[in-house]
Amino acid sequence: MAIRSLRLIGDELLAKKSRRVDKIDERILAILEDMADTMYESNGIGLAAVQVGILRSLIVADIGEGIMKLINAEIISREGEESSIEACLSVPGYQGVVIRPEKIVVSYTDENGQSIVLEAQGPLKRVLCHEIDHLDGILYNQIAESFYEATLQAEGEELDESEELGEGEEPEDLEGLEGVEAHGGAGAAQAESGEAVSSADGPGAENASDGELGSDSAEAL
Numbered sequence: 001m002a003i004r005s006l007r008l009i010g011d012e013l014l015a016k017k018s019r020r021v022d023k024i025d026e027r028i029l030a031i032l033e034d035m036a037d038t039m040y041e042s043n044g045i046g047l048a049a050v051q052v053g054i055l056r057s058l059i060v061a062d063i064g065e066g067i068m069k070l071i072n073a074e075i076i077s078r079e080g081e082e083s084s085i086e087a088c089l090s091v092p093g094y095q096g097v098v099i100r101p102e103k104i105v106v107s108y109t110d111e112n113g114q115s116i117v118l119e120a121q122g123p124l125k126r127v128l129c130h131e132i133d134h135l136d137g138i139l140y141n142q143i144a145e146s147f148y149e150a151t152l153q154a155e156g157e158e159l160d161e162s163e164e165l166g167e168g169e170e171p172e173d174l175e176g177l178e179g180v181e182a183h184g185g186a187g188a189a190q191a192e193s194g195e196a197v198s199s200a201d202g203p204g205a206e207n208a209s210d211g212e213l214g215s216d217s218a219e220a221l
Helices: 026-041 122-135 185-193
Strands: 046-048 058-061 068-079 082-087 094-100 103-109 115-121 146-149 162-164
Touching: 026 046, 026 058, 026 068, 046 122, 058 122, 068 122, 082 122, 094 122, 103 122, 115 122
Parallel strands: none
Antiparallel strands: 046 058, 058 068, 068 103, 082 094, 082 162, 094 146, 103 115
């Protein structure tokens, strides 16, 4: 499978609403595999298809209990409220405090076509809220109570995609947030060219040219 390039903050595709998947075929299953590979390669714990340039309602997640593949996921109920610290593979170098429900119920279809209703709390709930927001074109920094430059918890230790906010923690806001752009030359080049796929085998700009799945990718910066 392929490691796909991540769309980064500033890419217009990330603001678009993903479309439902009508048929689970080999192409959809291959995309889910690529998304899982990309998530693991990037040290993430969740990923939505739009983050790799595909406007379809697809999510992969792994909070350390094994891979989950969710098709057409939606939150059907919410309960309570709590704060957490979140980060995002599409917003590198930053994290923020986000208010999320304490508990959610999610309905989705798995890769085998099985309809599932899942109650989620804790880390899984935070990841699913975060990724379902991506499907609606929402980045977490748009709804964060505070948003600031990340620091490593310890030398060489990567930040999790989502982390509980400790009692009494009050991180300072970073000034000039409206000017935040994608970091790194590869991300900037990707946003300019519209390329969404990168692998050693060179599958090319599949998302920009393969019709049904890639029709929106060419509209991205």
